[in-house]
Amino acid sequence: MPDARKIVFTVITIFVVPLLFFVLFEFSLKVAGVGTSFDYFHKIDIDGQAHFQENPDFADQFYPAALNIGPRENTFAVERNPELIRVYILGGSAAMGFPYRNHGIDRLLETQLRAALPARKIEVINMAMTSVNSHVVYAVARSIPDNSADFAVILMGNNEVVGPYGPGTLNQSFLGNITLIRGIQALKRTRLWQALDRLIMQFKPSDAMQDLEWEGMQMFTNNGVSHDDPRMESVYGHFEDNLNDIIETLRDKGIHVLLSSVPVNLRHSAPFLSVHGPGLSEKQLDQWGELNSQASASFDNDNWTEAVARFQAALEIDPNYADTHFRLATAFENLGE
Structure with a gap:
């Protein structure tokens, strides 16, 4: 049966002594003005x-x-x-x-x-x-x-x-x-x-x-x-x-x-960042880019019906692009839908 005194001595040597040294050293650094307090x-x-x-x-x-x-x-x-x-x-x-x-x-x-x-x-x-x-x-x-x-x-x-x-x-x-x-x-x-x-x-x-x-938020775009x-x-x-x-x-x-719930104007706030879905080929990205350009032109000219059709076509290629969803929803809103 292990000697109880040896067990206690071992615990003190391995844990208590290093802990006391750390506490004393930490206190000494504080007294010496090293570092700063992060109390609120x-x-x-x-x-x-x-x-x-x-x-x-x-x-x-x-x-x-x-x-x-x-x-x-x-x-x-x-x-x-x-x-x-x-x-x-x-x-x-x-x-x-x-x-x-x-x-x-x-x-x-x-x-x-x-x-x-x-x-x-x-x-x-x-x-x-x-x-x-x-x-x-x-x-x-x-x-x-x-x-x-x-x-x-x-x-x-x-x-x-x-x-x-x-x-x-x-x-x-x-x-x-x-x-x-x-x-x-x-x-x-x-x-x-x-x-x-x-x-x-x-x-x-x-x-x-x-x-x-x-x-601001542009620091996080990468x-x-x-x-x-x-x-x-x-x-x-x-x-x-x-x-x-x-x-x-x-x-x-x-x-x-x-x-308190965080107030967020989702209806009129465009996504901070949109990311293409994984696995899209160069050809698909080119097709998406063409459709997006056509949809954007229709959108800017208030041609909402045409914008809806082209944004929906773009989403069939890349259903993950957030800005497409936002602009599609805006076009639907302008159509009263």
Whole structure:
């Protein structure tokens, strides 16, 4: 029978000692000012009163800092007046109000709440960011202080493909395992990881990714993802898992959660990108191109019946081309069908 003391000693040697060394080393790096905090809020003092201020570096754990993706840097008091109703808005560009932030959901909601509850103080904090998906919003939810708001409105879903770890993202590889994604992000938040990354960058040739500037959705046109891409199953699964965990996390922090459907004008918004189906021959692509050109000419001249016939013929060659479906639907709409 194995000696119990030897087993305990072995466990301590293999697991406990390295863990303690890592914790102490991590703490030393933090004290020395190495790396940065990726907490969503910093706590600052203004005239002797504690305030929360959004961390402008928060999203740098997901995107190159050069893209300047981050929260608005809202600042508000930690202590809450009993008469105050505080609401957080979490999500992506749609929730943020991009590109016209003054028309974001936070201002509309705050105005409506003040009209409905004139006797109460209302504070709506928009914590949404451009181009983020549920992986980022989950990290935001985990970092929110307990009992710091009454309600949280979650409005997300547009960026699951192009956001971090999605199949159409621009700066990471797609990952299908959500546990692995969260593990990588936990490592990225450590000062040790940041120190090693900085050291590697000093000896590594300049990376164009570090000099990117935000150019909107056109940045993702080289990473097209079709509707039947097998990776989409993981995308849907990640969204569901993250959403459930976000709700549970916020509720555990004493915050009531409201879910909002993402408003999308499918009727008048053309596809961001159209991709030809696989296996088309050069001859088929030429035939499709000719039909598409004829259909487009008819479309531009408001000859809707002819446009419908030619777009339908083009779809018989390539039934996967998204823009053909959109323009066909527009032609049908103009015919009153």
